[in-house]
Amino acid sequence: MITITKQEHIGLVMQVNYWKSLHQRALVRIEWLQARNQRQLELAALAEAALRCELEHHRALVRDLQKRMFARKSERHQTNERHTKAGVSKAHRGQQDGKRGHGRTLQPHLPGRDEIIAIDHAHCPTCALPFQIFPGTEDSEVVEIEVQAYRRKIHRLRYKPACQCENLPGIITAEAPTRLIARGKFGLSVWSTVLLDKFLYGRPSHRLLQDFADHGLNMSAGTLAGGLHSIAKLFKPLDIALRTKLCSESHWHADETRWAVFIEVLGKIGHRWYLWVFHSKSVVHYVLDQTRATKVIEGELERQVSGIISCDRYSAYKCFARLNPGVILAFCWVHQRRDFLDLANAHPDLRAWAFVWLDAIAELYHLNEQRLQTEVGSTQRIATQAALECDVQAMAQRRELALADLKLATPAAKVLKSMQVHWAGLTVFVTHPEIPMDNNTAERDMRGPVVGRKNFFGSGAQWSGELAATMYSLFATLKIYGINARTWLVTYLQACADNGNAAPVDLNAFLPWMMDDKRLAFMRAALGYQVQGQKQDGSAHLAEVALAASSAHKPEIETIDSS
Numbered sequence: 001m002i003t004i005t006k007q008e009h010i011g012l013v014m015q016v017n018y019w020k021s022l023h024q025r026a027l028v029r030i031e032w033l034q035a036r037n038q039r040q041l042e043l044a045a046l047a048e049a050a051l052r053c054e055l056e057h058h059r060a061l062v063r064d065l066q067k068r069m070f071a072r073k074s075e076r077h078q079t080n081e082r083h084t085k086a087g088v089s090k091a092h093r094g095q096q097d098g099k100r101g102h103g104r105t106l107q108p109h110l111p112g113r114d115e116i117i118a119i120d121h122a123h124c125p126t127c128a129l130p131f132q133i134f135p136g137t138e139d140s141e142v143v144e145i146e147v148q149a150y151r152r153k154i155h156r157l158r159y160k161p162a163c164q165c166e167n168l169p170g171i172i173t174a175e176a177p178t179r180l181i182a183r184g185k186f187g188l189s190v191w192s193t194v195l196l197d198k199f200l201y202g203r204p205s206h207r208l209l210q211d212f213a214d215h216g217l218n219m220s221a222g223t224l225a226g227g228l229h230s231i232a233k234l235f236k237p238l239d240i241a242l243r244t245k246l247c248s249e250s251h252w253h254a255d256e257t258r259w260a261v262f263i264e265v266l267g268k269i270g271h272r273w274y275l276w277v278f279h280s281k282s283v284v285h286y287v288l289d290q291t292r293a294t295k296v297i298e299g300e301l302e303r304q305v306s307g308i309i310s311c312d313r314y315s316a317y318k319c320f321a322r323l324n325p326g327v328i329l330a331f332c333w334v335h336q337r338r339d340f341l342d343l344a345n346a347h348p349d350l351r352a353w354a355f356v357w358l359d360a361i362a363e364l365y366h367l368n369e370q371r372l373q374t375e376v377g378s379t380q381r382i383a384t385q386a387a388l389e390c391d392v393q394a395m396a397q398r399r400e401l402a403l404a405d406l407k408l409a410t411p412a413a414k415v416l417k418s419m420q421v422h423w424a425g426l427t428v429f430v431t432h433p434e435i436p437m438d439n440n441t442a443e444r445d446m447r448g449p450v451v452g453r454k455n456f457f458g459s460g461a462q463w464s465g466e467l468a469a470t471m472y473s474l475f476a477t478l479k480i481y482g483i484n485a486r487t488w489l490v491t492y493l494q495a496c497a498d499n500g501n502a503a504p505v506d507l508n509a510f511l512p513w514m515m516d517d518k519r520l521a522f523m524r525a526a527l528g529y530q531v532q533g534q535k536q537d538g539s540a541h542l543a544e545v546a547l548a549a550s551s552a553h554k555p556e557i558e559t560i561d562s563s
Contacts, residue, residue: 060346060411067345107143109526149217152187178497181230186219188497191231192489194224199471200485202451225464232467234496237503239470241511242285242477247301249280251435253310254317255442256292257450260458261465265290271458275469276300277445277476282513284445284476286469294319308432310439313422330432331425332439337361339415347411354412360395367391368429368437376433392430396423445476481512483523490527 004012095101122131156174180188197208205224212219246252259275268290276287276296289296297320301307306326311317312335321327337358344354371384399416402408408416419426429435449472459465478485488510495504508514515523 056347063348064342064346106141110143112141147215149212149215178494178500180493180497180501181227182501184227184230186223186227188490188493190217190219191227192486192493194228195231195471195489196486198456199452199468200448200475202448202455204456225460228467229463231493232463232470234493234501234503235467235470235474237507238474238510239285241507242283242473243287243300245283245511245513246278246280246285247304249282250307251280251310252301252307253277253279253439253442253445254297255312255439255446256296256314257446257453259288259449259453259465259468261288261462262458262460263462273458273465275446275449275472277442277449277472279441279445279476282477282480284473284480286449286472286476288465288469292316294323298323308428308435310436310442312439313418328428329425330428330435331422332437333361333364333426334438334440334443336419336422336426339418343411343415347409350409350412354415360398364388364391364395365437372433389430392427448472448476477512481515481520481524483512483520484526487525487527488523491523 119131123129124131154177156176158174159172160170161168161172180191194205194208197203198205205221209219209221209224254277256274256276259273260271261273262271273288273290274292274296276289278285278287278300285300287296287300292314294316297316301320304327305324308328308330309317309321310330310332312332317329321329340354340357340361344351344358367384367388371381371388374380374384399419403413403416403420429437449468452468459468475485478488492504492510495510496502499505504510509519512520512523
């Protein structure tokens with residue numbers, strides 16, 4: 001039996017308590033370390049998930065950029081190809097297989113030049129006796145184009161009075177022909193070619209000058225710019241008339257794109273300006289501005305308290321609609337469709353899901369097309385209208401069910417939420433059959449300026465940019481009415497020259513919506529094929545201009561040399 005003293009017992013108890021406290025502290029530390037490790041694991045998992053999301057986002061961006069750079073530009077997807085293979089085929093453009101052709105298209109309206117081709121050595125190679133002329137000829141035709149610069153040498157006859165009247169001068173000279181630019185040496189055909197070539201065909205000025213030089217006409221870039229600067233003021237009244245007509249309409253397509261103006265503006269960084277387009281039933285009007293702000297729309301559609309704007313989802317249009325409660329925005333279904341295409345490209349795992357919605361949008365287009373093909377007020381129109389409304393309601397219900405699904409991927413939910421927010425604007429066409437489902441009209445209007453922007457990069461001065469906007473407005477408006485741009489332009493410039501280098505006082509003769517059928521027929525014909533001798537609304541020398549253009553030996557580019 002071991003006996004211990006009281007002091008030893010107290011010491012042992014103290015040691016036990018000490019080791020117990022150490023053990024308790026160790027247990028607490030272990031719990032703390034375990035909790036810390038758990039938190040670190042959770043944070044690491046969250047960080048890994050965030051990195052995976054960021055990685056997937058950047059991969060989506062890479063796929064999107066690769067598609068923009070290297071993929072085909074068509075937005076058709078495999079659903080259309082399945083329909084084609086199933087037997088719903090669409091005929092290709094041009095001559096169809098198995099169909100009888102119409103033969104060679106002759107152009108009898110063009111003036112002809114007769115050429116006689118004879119055999120150089122018209123004799124028998126054996127006996128050397130000459131051939132005899134046989135009645136008739138073997139005929140054929142070849143269409144040619146001849147462009148050549150020439151000088152109009154103007155000789156004005158002088159007269160001497162034969163009477164003794166005191167009110168006559170000693171020598172009377174014929175009146176000089178009018179010129180578009182005072183004392184200018186280049187004629188109407190030169191300046192009309194410059195305006196058409198640059199703003200309708202999108203060719204840079206230096207290429208046009210090189211083309212002129214190849215035809216023997218030397219013009220400096222400074223002369224070209226100075227001439228355009230002088231001519232620009234002639235189109236300002238037309239620009240005002242176009243905008244006035246635009247404001248009288250009730251439905252507009254609107255869009256905007258960047259346009260460079262290489263000038264320094266106080267308070268503005270860079271040279272990026274914006275070219276806006278507004279397309280109504282009767283007129284197309286472009287406006288150039290430094291910004292993409294709502295004030296551009298307010299300035300263009302001044303005092304408009306009601307109407308419908310077909311547009312994309314840009315915030316400036318939404319702000320304009322909030323400031324003008326009577327204005328309704330009709331959003332573009334092509335942009336909504338493009339969201340699903342971008343989703344399918346950026347996230348391949350959601351491709352099948354996105355294509356289901358693409359098929360639904362295609363069905364919506366199909367039902368709307370069926371409705372528009374029926375007569376207003378007919379039984380067919382009522383049936384197609386009901387089918388369209390039912391399909392729109394079903395799409396809305398499908399969208400809400402999809403958004404209620406907690407397992408829906410975030411990118412897919414983002415696209416559907418955008419559709420939900422813009423649903424009122426997307427469905428304007430349902431109650432307004434005259435409103436298209438998309439804004440393709442304005443998108444097509446931007447093709448000409450975009451071609452010009454790519455070819456000559458923009459404008460070097462503000463007046464040049466404003467002239468570009470005006471010319472794009474004129475040519476796009478003339479296209480609505482099927483008017484020949486060259487005929488209209490030469491007629492208008494001649495009227496300006498006759499009016500003392502100023503715009504005509506009466507513009508009605510040059511506004512398409514004010515023209516009668518006879519005037520429209522004149523403007524729609526190619527220059528030079530109107531009725532000879534017919535003079536139109538102040539264009540005193542138009543018949544002579546048309547006659548010169550119609551003669552095969554008279555080319556299209558002229559300079560003036562007075563003598």
